[in-house]
Amino acid sequence: MNTIKEKQPDIVVAGPAFNAGRYGMACAGVANAVVDELNIPVVTGMYEENPGVEACKSKAIVVKTQDSAAGMRKALPIMANITKKLAKGEELGLPEEEGYIPQGKRLTVFSDKRGSQRAVEMLLARLNGKEFKTELPMPEFDKVDPAPAIKDLSKATIALVTSGGIVPNGNPDRIQSASAQKWGKYDVSQIDALTGDYYTIHGGYDPVYANEIPDRVVPLDVLKEFEKEGKIGKVYEYFYTTTGTGTSVANATKFGTEIGKELKEAGVDGVILTST
Template structure:
């Protein structure tokens, strides 16, 4: 009987059965057993391989202490010498996805061990690792766990046994953007004409080179009279009151904040950035560099604009999923429209 290949599994604090958001700050730990989804995954290996242990780390801890977390995780993996590492599935959880992605990237690059993960197509972690790890496409929530694990296990079995993977749509993983040379029965010109004819006849066809789809937004009508307009300030630069009272995430944001600035002439003094994607020194020195409330208030005093809106909106953009970005924009926009705001100054970093 062939020797079983060894799998080491990574999960966050929730799927590691440690706790929820209250345990998101836990440091990484290792258990020589199958925990959470690692149990179902192990069963899906059908006896050809086995999960030898489970790494668990809090989402907040990993994203706020990446170097320390990776140092521990890589040491555990190196000491146990698995044939393959599995992270997730993270579905559409941003912080979890970023942790899975960063671990995958580090394991492949530094230890030369293959990694399989699972994510929803809009997870911000996907772009970090899809070119270096195999990422199974999952639903956006843990409700898709039962479907995700067998797909991931099948990918792991093939990779661990040295078998060549089929096309992404056949195997259930997200395309890596690689173009491979393959032999086809028909030359390119014939395939192109057949696709064109199928399209003209409203028949099904599959393009050989999918193009990215970009959202289009029609510009709002111009403000007719700025001197009577109410202008709001919104930023993805992570500017928050000192202490970050609403605990907005420094990356892969899951929420936005709203703060009363009606009595302030500037953010400087009581605000700072919690953004994890840039050096905060100069932003913290003068927060209005990122979110220029000071200039907006000056324009109000000069009569150039009618009024600076009394509330300031903020979140962090780094690693935040497209889905959450759309959600935040819709929610904030609804509030601003209902409040009679005429225009918005939206700043980023």
């Protein structure tokens, strides 16, 4: 913020972050701080699944981009156009006209048809399988109820899962280092720590520390000690792994569903999932 303040800008552009989640959150952090403290407009660009969108779309203008930097050529003219308009103090058009993600703001507009007529027309269009556009989109809430707590830890089987890309040396299943298409599971029942036999193939962070001691990402060593002490019943014999960076929400959902099914069937009582 100090660097930005020194330059006394009229407008700030952050990103585009595409589908890089941590980058998106960083852009959102800058965007919110600039809008709050300096009261000047901020333009950024993100893929719609980027968690940074929710974090700043109400304050910043978030241009809808593709999920990777391959979309740079498309994103930049839109961002530049919006930036130019805002810098000149012009009003922006509707989100779909300008190419940014709706901010959740309501505008009063005049219509030549009254509400009841518009509603009936929408209903008819829907019944006839034609396209229609709601005037009041409902927000999507997808909350999962918290699962009940573990009652007796000393009898519980705990499974380890990670999106930190920890795999056996040589990456036998060839799990992708970014935008993962699959997950892997590896038998850890006979070892006390991951150090030595495992490393990371995650392409989104500096691997030096994880390669030296992979338990820094998946804490198998301490969980095994808890098992010996009787603090937990046991560490589930497999640990599950994939790469979180750039992985689509659709794939992450699929991985979670597949892994969860196995854990449920195996009678696992609780899960620790680590992310990088």
